[in-house]
Structure formats: structure tokens, C-alpha cells
Amino acid sequence: MSGPATIGRCTWALLLAIAIGAATHGTHAQSITDVQNVAKARGLTNADLLAAAKTFMPSGQKDEYIMFSSGGHSGQVFVIGMPSMRLLRSIAVFTPEPWQGWGYGVGEEVLAAGDVAGKPNRWGDTHHPALSETKGDYDGQWLFINDKINARVAVIDLRDFETKQIVKNPLTISDHGGTFVTPDTEYVIEGGQYATPWGADYAPISEYKEKYRGSVTMWKFNRKKGRIDIENSFALQLPPYWQDLSDAGKLASDGYIFLNSLNSEMATGGIQDKKPPFEAGVSRNATDYLHIIDWKKAEKVFKAGKVEKIKGFPVITLDTSIAEGLLYLTPEPRSPHGVDVAPRGDFIVVSGKLDPHVTIYSMQKIKSAIASKKFSGKDDFGVPILDFDAVLEAQVELGLGPLHTQFGPDGYAYTSLFLDSAVARWTLGGTYGSGTPEPDWTLVTKTPVHYNVGHIGCAEGDTVSPDGKYLVAFNKWSVDRFFPPGPLLPQNFQLIDITASGATMPVIYDMPIGVGEPHYAQIIKADKLNPWTVYPGIGWDPHTQSLDPWAPKAKMERIERKGDTVEVYMTAIRSHFNPEHITVKEGDKIVWRITNIERAIDAVHGFAVPQYNINLSLEPGETAKIEFVADRPGTFPFYCSEFCSALHLEMMGYLMVEPR
Ligand code: K7E
Ligand code: CUA
Secondary structure (H helix, E strand, O other), rough: OOHHHHHHHHHHHHHHHHHHHOOOOOOOOOOOOHHHHHHHHHHOOOOHHHHHHHHOOOOOOOOOOEEEEEEEEEEEEEEEOOOOOOOOEEOOOOOOEOOOOOOOOOOOHHOOOOEOOOOOOOOOOOOOOEEEOOOOOOEEEEEEEEOOOOOOOEEEEOOOOOEEEEEEEOOOEEEEEEEEEOOOOOOOEEEEEEEEEEHOOOOOOHHHHHOOOOEEEEEEEEEOOOOEEEEEEEEEEEEOOOEEEEEOOOOOOOOOEEEEEOOOOOOOOHHHHOOOOOOHHHHOOOEEEEEEEEEHHHHHHHHHOEEEEEEEEEEOOHHHHHHHOOOEEEEEEOOOOEEEOOOOOEEEEEEEEOEEEEEEEEEEOOOOOOOOHOEEEEEEOOOOOOOOOEEEEEEEEEEOOEEEEEEOOOEEEEEEEEOOOEEEEEEEEEHHHHOOOOOOOEEEEEOOOOOOOEEEEEEEEOOOOOOOOEEEEEEEEOOOOOOOOOOOOEEEEEEEEEEOOOOOOEEEEEEEEOOOOOOEEEEEEEEHHOOOOOOOOOOOOOOOEEEOOOOOOOOOEEEEEEEEEEEEEEEEEEEEEEEOEEEEOOOOEEEEEEEOOOOOOOOOOEEEEEEOEEEEEOOOEEEEEEEEEEOOOEEEEEEOOOOOOOOOHHHHHHHHHHHO
């Protein structure tokens, strides 16, 4: 670790030695003069060379961290190596994606589970990825992500980085406060967003207070099955405030979840009738409500059957929540957005977009306020409001537009400042004294970012043991940072080095993101992940993560006709499919099974059929089954769509559909 003073005193020689060390790893050394010349010719400063040395990844070397970023409107997840900020792959989730063969023969059933009333929703607005946790620490096994537009949650298996399940929330129409997991991934939390009558029912906006409701859904996760267990999931009904970001308690706050809200005013807009628009009505009050929910108690209430089935889903109603002491509110200033639980679980940090402070609540004080009923009143629905002063620990003035907070290992907290376009570093007070050079609850420094930062992500920065080292600012605008590819500009992920303490927090890399508007990302130590590079056996079905007894095997390739159904058992290996001729009659149903019988790493084959909208990606060992009706007579050359070998172009065959 280099302190700020060291960097300040850095000489050219030191910088260049670092740069050369990184740039010439394993090859003959260049002279210092060469690097100096390059730096001069390109106008690079000391800081530029240092940043390059910190982020440059020599060929063949691997990144220390892996970042899982939401893909925004792309409906995907991006996997990015850090600190090099190289995009390693996208993971198709809510949106069909041809390279991965997602939704073009395989994955349709998973995608269809996210349909509403049989109507396809084939895009997603992914917001908040959540890595599975064990004892509050990332365990590298699963990844969850929400879709804000249609209130869906997806499960991704980190053995093969593929989406295994999509669940559609039967109550809320859109979601935002998710996904977040409880410390042992018992539940995946999906907070709602805009209050509505549930299940897309109709009610005029004049009946907002009576008929519109908020919610939080507790999706039970079954690790063994690798699926959300819908049968054992439940929701809590909440007042029609717009529940926003949420976080799960841990350690000192284990058993609780926290949800922000905006629109405790219950404003209903109406700009066209000269009523205050939402943006004004929703921000009228000085405070909104932080929701504090005892989920362990709620689970007991659910298991005791004290629920109402609404839209076929078990719901703990507001009245039950109040009677059982599951739900409390407390005021939070002003137009709140992020709520983030500190590593030890003792403090809950809330940012109000229109308040220059972050507000820090003490879990200990919350617990004693609940026990001693220190209420300042009740809301319109009878929910007790914990007295603000009784639960407040501190407020720290950081700047304009604070949004989201992450944590370091050393008592530092980091908060994004949207309006300032900056990231603030500040110190947690209380029990974090030792090793913290600054006094308690103090702003330390701010680093400008470009521009309009939303979330930030620190390495394991929302776990019980943050790693520090790196922070990424997920910037909404990039304005002048890159070549403008037309008026739709990329977002900018800016990497910030947070290894030094105090005021030193330089931006060391800009990564353009030109695929959707990502929001949040989680960053895990790469060695916690243990993905397969080939599937464990030949004939592996990624959906069940087991060997498929029906998978075609070498030397057992065949075509079988059973009435109007034609079953194809095909293998793929460099550089042919077997069989190569498939002749059927118009109107036949085709059940086509293909196994990639390769065992070599990266020996992927595609399988594409023209006019039938089929494209598969078959990774080594993988088997797939596609079914379709040969409703279009003709001659269709199918081919392998991955450049797999020198004779890849020859890896093809003919589907011949004879007219009736
Ligand atoms: Cu963009 Cu998390 Cu949807 Cu804040 S959210 S910025
Ligand atoms: Cu197999 Cu190209």
C-alpha cells in the first residue's frame, strides 16, 4: 500500500520502473528512454503512467476481481475483469441473445416463466445483481438480478454462468428494491416500486390511498435445487409509498431488512390538469420513511399461516404486520434513494437525494426504540413510526445528491454524489476507531467523476468483510470522455484506486459501456469463483445440471420416425454434424437432440437453421433439445455458427422438408 505522501513524491524513475515492469513481463526489457518517448509522444503524465501500470493486464494474466454488472435495458448481466476492466462475457437473462443461443431453441421455457398472462416480455431492465452469501460474505455460487420493468427475478448458476430460472412477481407490476440476499441466502428480496393495485388490476388514481399498495417479496432460495422455491415464498403488504432500494441486515442487524421509500406524500401527479407533477408532489415532504422489517419474525408468521392469498400468493397484510410487530417506519430525509448496511451490521446508511447529508441509523438504537415503543406517531395505515432522534446515530454532510454507499475494510465508507458528480470517502464512527486516522463520522475527501454517478461498487463492499482496493463509479453520462458514436453515448465505468488512505483516491481507468444503462454491480474476488470450463460429462443438460439419459452419443447417431414425429439424435465434433441429411415431410414435428461431444476447453459449436429462427451454442459436453414443426417446405442448409476449426465452413448439413 502506498500512502498519499509516497505518490506525491513519486519520481519518474519509480513510475517508469513500474510501467516497464508491467509492460514487458516475460520479454526483453525496454530502455527507460523508450517509455519516456512514448509518454512524451502521447502526452502522458506521471499519473497516467501510474494508472496504466495499475490496470494493464499482460497477455495471459488474469484479473484479481470479477465484477457482475447489471446490463440495464439489455436485460443481461455483464462479467468484467478488474482492474483491467475487460468485458469477459455477457450473460443473457431476460432478453434473447443469439451468441449464447438463449431464446433461439433453448431457454424459451425459462423466458416464458416471466411472461404475464401469456404475453411475452422479451426485454428486461436489470438493476441490482446480488451474489449469494454465506454468513454475509460472497460465496461465489449464485447470482440474482431483478427486472424493474416487469418485476421479475432471475437466478444465474455461477458454475456455468447461465440463467436457470425467472420468476414473475404476481403482485407488484414493477420492482426496484432488489435483488438483495439475506446473510445465508435464505431469501432473495424483491422490493416493489411504484404502488399499484396488485396484479395489474384496474383502479382509478383517485382511489390511490384505498386501492394502491406497495410490497416486498421474500423469495425463498433452495440452494440444493438452485431455484427459487415459489411455494415457500411470501410477501408483505406495504403502504402505497414507493418502496425503493433495500438491503438486508447482517451481524448486529441480522434478521432485519431495510427499505427506503419515496412518495410518503402519496402524491398522484396530474400535470395535464395543472396539478403538481410527480416530481414536485413526491418531494414535498421533508422526510419519507425507512421501512424496518423483522423478516425472521415475518417468516414465523408466514409459517403459522397468518397470511392472505392474494393473486394466489401468500401475503402478510399490513394489519397483521402491525399486530405482530413486523414493520416499523422511521423518518428519513429527503427524497431517499440508497440504504446500505455497514459491514458489522451496526449502522444503516441512508442517502437523501435532496439532502447533502448521509443519515446513519444505529441498529442498537432501533432495537431499543422498538422495545421501549419510542414512537413519534403512526402513519395513515397505523404503522408505528420510530422517533427519529431515538434511532439516529449521526449525519455527515458530504455534498449534493448522495445516492449509494459502499464500504472498505478500514472503517471507510464511500458514497456517490449524483449532483456533484463525485465519490465521497468518509469515516464510520462508533466502534470503528482503531486504524482509522480521522475522527469519527467525518468527510475525508471527494474524487470527481465524469459524469452523474449512480451506484458505486467496492470490492466485496457490501459484505461483512470488504476488500477495499478498488471502487467503480457507475456513471450515467460520459459526455466528453469518448468518441461520440452518434447522440446515444456510452455510460462510463470509472475505476478508482482506493488503496491509499486519506485524500488520495485517483481515477485510473475509464470503461465505456455501450449496451444499455447498467445500475449496480457487485465485485467478487476471482478466486472465490470456480466455474466449469467444460461441462462435467458428455451429454450434460445445463438446465438440470445433470447428464441427460436421452443425450445423443457418438456412434449412436440416428433419425427415428414415430408417426408424424421425427426424432433426430445428432452429435457435433470438429468439423462435422452427424447425421448430415435430415429429410422430413412438411408438417412433421421434429424433436432434435444434439450433443457437443468435445472435451477440449473452448471447443464450442453453434447450430443455426435458417428460416426456422434457431441458433444454439453448444459448449463442450453440452446437450440440447429443440422442438419445432417443419411447417415450411424447402431446403435449409444448417451450419455451425462458431468458428471452431479450419474446416468450420464445412461443418454443415441439409434439412430437407418435402412438401405434402
Ligand atoms: Cu439507478 Cu439502484 Cu435503479 Cu440508484 S438505482 S442510481
Ligand atoms: Cu463447429 Cu464451427
